[in-house]
Amino acid sequence: xxxxxxxxxxxxxxxxxxxxxxxxxxxxxxxxxxxxxxxxxxxxxxxxxxxxxxxxxxxxxxxxxxxxxxxxxxxxxxxxxxxxxxxxxxxxxxxxxxxxxxxxxxxxxxxxxxxxxxxxxxxxxxxxxxxxxxxxxxxxxxxxxxxxxxxxxxxxxxxxxxxxxxxxxxxxxxxxxxxxxxxxxxxxxxxxxxxxxxxxxxxxxxxxxxxxxxxxxxxxxxxxxxxxxxxxxxxxxxxxxxxxxxxxxxxxxxxxxxxxxxxxxxxxxxxxxxxxxxxxxxxxxxxxxxxxxxxxxxxxxxxxxxxxxxxxxxxxxxxxxxxxxxxxxxxxxxxxxxxxxxxxxxxxxxxxxxxxxxxxxxxxxxxxxxxx
Numbered sequence: 037x038x039x040x041x042x043x044x045x046x047x048x049x050x051x052x053x054x055x056x057x058x059x060x061x062x063x064x065x066x067x068x069x070x071x072x073x074x075x076x077x078x079x080x081x082x083x084x085x086x087x088x089x090x091x092x093x094x095x096x097x098x099x100x101x102x103x104x105x106x107x108x109x110x111x112x113x114x115x116x117x118x119x120x121x122x123x124x125x126x127x128x129x130x131x132x133x134x135x136x137x138x139x140x141x142x143x144x145x146x147x148x149x150x151x152x153x154x155x156x157x158x159x160x161x162x163x164x165x166x167x168x169x170x171x172x173x174x175x176x177x178x179x180x181x182x183x184x185x186x187x188x189x190x191x192x193x194x195x196x197x198x199x200x201x202x203x204x205x206x207x208x209x210x211x212x213x214x215x216x217x218x219x220x221x222x223x224x225x226x227x228x229x230x231x232x233x234x235x236x237x238x239x240x241x242x243x244x245x246x247x248x249x250x251x252x253x254x255x256x257x258x259x260x261x262x263x264x265x266x267x268x269x270x271x272x273x274x275x276x277x278x279x280x281x282x283x284x285x286x287x288x289x290x291x292x293x294x295x296x297x298x299x300x301x302x303x304x305x306x307x308x309x310x311x312x313x314x315x316x317x318x319x320x321x322x323x324x325x326x327x328x329x330x331x332x333x334x335x336x337x338x339x340x341x342x343x344x345x346x347x348x349x350x351x352x353x354x355x356x357x358x359x360x361x362x363x364x365x366x367x368x369x370x371x372x373x374x375x376x377x378x379x380x381x382x383x384x385x386x387x388x389x390x391x392x393x394x395x396x397x398x399x400x401x402x403x404x405x406x407x408x
Contacts, residue, residue: 043070047138047177049122058122058138058177059111065169068159071114071146088152096157101165103211109158111174112151113193115186118144120179138177147186149178150193201237202250213265217272218253225276227283228252231292231299239303246292246299251311258318278321285339307352308344310362316373323382335380342379351375354395371395 045060062070100107124136148155154173162169180186209215222232232252233245256275264271283289286308291297299309307313324332343351346360355371357363370391374384384392 041142043140043142043144045138045140045175045177047122047136049124049134049136049138055179056122057179060138060175060177061172062112062175063169064158064162064171064173065166067155067173068162071112071148071155088156090156092153093156093160096153097160097164100157100161100168104165104168106211109154109173110151111176112155113149113176113178113189115147115149115178115180115189116140116144117147117180120144145180147180149186149189201235202253203233203237203248204235206249206253207234213268213271214253214257214260217260217265217268217275218249218256220272221252221256221275221279222249224272225279227279227289239299241300241304244299246289246302246309247314248311251314254311255314255318258315259321261322274325278325281333281336282317282321282339285336286344288344305346306344307346307356307362308342310356312356312362312364312369312372313344315369316356316376319369319373320376320380320382323377324380335382338379338381339376342376354399367391 045058045062047058047060050057050059119141121139122136123139124133127133158168158173178189206212206215206218222228222234228247231246233239233243233248235249237248237250239245239248259275259278260271264274288297288302288306289309292299292302303309324335327335346352346357349357349360352372352375353360355363355375356368358368370388374388374392377384377388
């Protein structure tokens with residue numbers, strides 16, 4: 037090549053849509069030097085990527101550092117804006133034209149088409165764990181064909197990307213103690229056994245399952261503190277005890293297990309198997325465990341007094357439901373928990389009291405102070 041200074045990557049050559057591309061391995065310590073990301077100040081139509089969401093970076097970096105022996109990353113996709121040359125290792129043999137050295141001029145620019153958050157997180161992680169610098173990540177290189185082509189590559193790479201459901205994430209997560217606990221509950225709890233949808237985070241009207249694994253995960257995370265999760269056996273015992281006690285106060289859950297009622301009919305007519313209510317029950321349960329076992333059992337029996345019917349709009353509209361449909365916001369979880377706490381005779385936290393006052397204020401009729 038004409039240039040005196042170049043980067044040389046061991047690479048494998050491939051072809052997509054009639055265009056050559058190259059796959060190589062890059063040491064993590066070289067990522068910040070090679071693949072910079074400086075498009076934050078450009079307007080969207082002049083960028084080849086979305087802006088970096090800096091809030092995501094620390095979480096991904098923490099994942100790397102806390103799982104140095106088992107973290108997994110997919111390849112970064114990069115466009116090269118500059119001159120390159122590929123030299124195959126040989127001219128004969130089955131891999132002769134595919135394997136070789138990719139030489140890139142140091143004047144070239146690298147544009148990250150996919151993986152800028154992984155790159156930023158790796159840079160962040162290296163500050164804490166520099167020993168990771170010699171490990172590698174796969175990089176897929178494409179030749180830059182201009183901004184329009186780079187933007188199209190980003191659109192194509194993300195066109196069919198579908199984030200796995202929250203339930204499937206819990207099912208396959210073997211690092212999280214909470215996820216392991218919830219999987220155990222789904223198999224061991226008489227309340228949930230055979231009634232948990234393990235893959236989807238939503239249930240079809242005719243689905244035979246009554247709860248989703250993700251809903252149970254959120255609810256159990258509300259019930260237990262992080263410290264309690266450190267002791268799997270104790271946490272498991274507490275969860276089994278709590279949810280069995282709750283299940284005894286909700287006869288419709290038993291009817292479904294006994295095939296006296298379908299799960300579809302229950303979800304259609306009642307709110308107590310939906311994720312928002314399970315999460316609210318878990319949050320109220322944490323407060324219940326501040327009481328003695330005798331008092332706790334006594335208070336839990338009051339759940340039988342609750343009218344969980346969707347028709348009970350006076351109680352649930354604006355709390356668990358909005359316009360007759362189940363709600364999902366954090367504010368709705370808090371307001372639903374507030375009603376459960378009221379029934380159980382539990383004191384609200386300052387934040388819950390503020391949410392309750394705001395909700396009550398929004399329901400008061402406004403006086404017309406305008407002049408005639």
